[in-house]
Each structure stands twice: as C-alpha cells, then as structure tokens.
Amino acid sequence: MEDVSRADMQKDPAEVAGMFDATAKRYDLLNSLLSGGNDKLWRIHMQRAVRPQPGERILDVAAGTGASAAPMAKAGALVTALDISQGMLEEGRKRHADIEFVHGSAEELPFEDDTFDAVTISFGLRNVQHPRAALSEFYRVLKPSGRLVICEFSQPPVNVVRKGYELYLGTMLPGLAKVASSNPEAYRYLVESIRSWPDQQSLSQWIRTAGFTRVAHRNLTMGVVALHRGRKPTEQTAAMRVARHAQAEEQAD
Incomplete structure (x- = not known):
C-alpha cells in the first residue's frame, strides 16, 4: 500500500485525507504545541469575524475535529x-x-446553491488541490449577502519577522514535530505548504475573482496568519456591478 503519511505539493485529495487520518487523534494538541498556543487566539479572532447568530446556517470547511466549529455552535448557529x-x-x-x-x-460541496449564511475555513484552503475552485464553491453555496471568512497561514510583511519565521519553520518546528508527533513527515508537508502559499494580496485577489465584494484582510501574529473576509453580493448589487462594468467598456470604446 502506498505511504500516505505525508502529502506532496500536488495535494492529491486521497493523500491529503490519508495524512490527516494518520494525525487525527492528536491533531489539535499538536497544533497548540507547534503554534505556541496561538491557535486559540486565532480561533477567537475567527469567531469575532464570523459573528455567528442563533439559527444561522454556517458551513465550516476543512473542519477537522470541529475545533473552530464548536464556538459557532455554542453561539446558537x-x-x-x-x-x-x-x-x-x-x-x-x-x-x-x-x-x-x-x-x-x-x-465539490454537497449542498444546494444559496444555502448558508456564512462559510468559514481555518488553515484548510492551503491543503486544497484547486483553491480557486473551492472559492467558487463557497460563493455558490452562500446566500446573497452571505459572509466568507478564511483564516490561513500567510507571509509576514516585515522582513525581520519573515526571516525569524522562516528560521522557525526550517529548524524549530521540524524538531518539535519529531519529538511530539508519531508522524513528523506530515509536518514537513506543513512547512512546504506554508512556504509555497501566496501572500495576503494574492489571496485577496483570488477571493475577488470568485465574485466576492467587500474583500479585506487583517494580519494576525505579525502576518504569520491572515484573516480574510468577503461578502457574496445581493442580486441587486451584482446587477449594479455588471451594469457599471458594461458602462466602463462602452466608454472605453
């Protein structure tokens, strides 16, 4: 049987699933250790950005064991x-x-169009083989005016922070994973996937291209992580955008 303890940068879905199957029991504990406890802080910021309301339908993608979904359910969503x-x-x-x-x-989300009030994904978009296709799916299943919130590793904008982070990724994190994890190879994938992931501006542009409006991001932990937000426009807003685009093209001609 093929070893799927570590996915590669092709991010074959079966390999990614196998890698997470192998780390499921201790995944949340190891995340807390390797992030220095910052994962709890990031989830607090995520919760505040989503602002879950009682009765709202919320989809948490790449939800893992439900660590990020649990506070939203507790709020009544x-x-x-x-x-x-x-x-x-x-x-x-x-x-x-x-x-x-x-x-x-x-x-390929197994849900109807316009189903959810909010779609969230924490540290999972980076593991998707075709992330822009996933963004289009998030847009599809959101209701008009629905909220998208993405929490993902990013690229620190300050050079000295970026160099310190690179040092941590290259030396300290693999050492900690080797001691604490039964599958340290999975954390080699983690380092590679973070290094190859686009910066904040690039991801923001992907979100806009998928059709979202009011796109913005906020750096957390000096840009090690970024919180991205967007809205699915209402039908009226979308129609106005199309009309403005058509008008701009006419003026250009």
Whole structure:
C-alpha cells in the first residue's frame, strides 16, 4: 500500500485525507504545541469575524475535529462541519454532538446553491488541490449577502519577522514535530505548504475573482496568519456591478 503519511505539493485529495487520518487523534494538541498556543487566539479572532447568530446556517470547511466549529455552535448557529478526512470526522463526532459532520471535498460541496449564511475555513484552503475552485464553491453555496471568512497561514510583511519565521519553520518546528508527533513527515508537508502559499494580496485577489465584494484582510501574529473576509453580493448589487462594468467598456470604446 502506498505511504500516505505525508502529502506532496500536488495535494492529491486521497493523500491529503490519508495524512490527516494518520494525525487525527492528536491533531489539535499538536497544533497548540507547534503554534505556541496561538491557535486559540486565532480561533477567537475567527469567531469575532464570523459573528455567528442563533439559527444561522454556517458551513465550516476543512473542519477537522470541529475545533473552530464548536464556538459557532455554542453561539446558537446551526453548524455543518465538512472535511475530506474520515479520521478527523470520526474524532469530531465523538467530541461535538451539536455539530453535523459531513464527508466531502471543498472543490465539490454537497449542498444546494444559496444555502448558508456564512462559510468559514481555518488553515484548510492551503491543503486544497484547486483553491480557486473551492472559492467558487463557497460563493455558490452562500446566500446573497452571505459572509466568507478564511483564516490561513500567510507571509509576514516585515522582513525581520519573515526571516525569524522562516528560521522557525526550517529548524524549530521540524524538531518539535519529531519529538511530539508519531508522524513528523506530515509536518514537513506543513512547512512546504506554508512556504509555497501566496501572500495576503494574492489571496485577496483570488477571493475577488470568485465574485466576492467587500474583500479585506487583517494580519494576525505579525502576518504569520491572515484573516480574510468577503461578502457574496445581493442580486441587486451584482446587477449594479455588471451594469457599471458594461458602462466602463462602452466608454472605453
């Protein structure tokens, strides 16, 4: 059987799922260790950006064991947690009875158009084989005026911070993973995927290209992580954008 303990940068879905299956039981504990506890702070910022309301339908993609979905469910939202890893979903179901866990791909969401009030994804878009296709799917399943919130590793804009972070990724993180994890190869993938991920401006442009408006980002932990937001426009707003675009083309002619 092929070793799927570590996915490569082609991000084959089966390999990514296998890698997370192998780390599911200790995944959240290791995340907390390797992030120096900052993962809890990032989830607080995520929760504030989403602003979940009682009765809202929220989709958390690449939800893992439900660590990011749980606070939204506690706030009264009806949360669906989707992940490609069956191992992660099994762990999540054991921990969170108030969350619906669904197996599926971010690139082909098993939901109808205009279903959710908000779509969130924390540290998962980077693992999707075709992230721009996933962004289009997020747009499709959101209701008009629905909210998109993405929390993802990013590129620190200050040079000295960027160099210090690169040193951590290249030396300290692999050392910690080797001591603490039964699958340190998975954390080699983590380092490679962070290094190859686009910066804040590039991801913002991807979000705009998918059709979202009011796109903005906020750096967390000096840009090690960035919180991206967008809105699916209402039909009226979308029609106005099309009309403005057509008018601009006429004037250019």
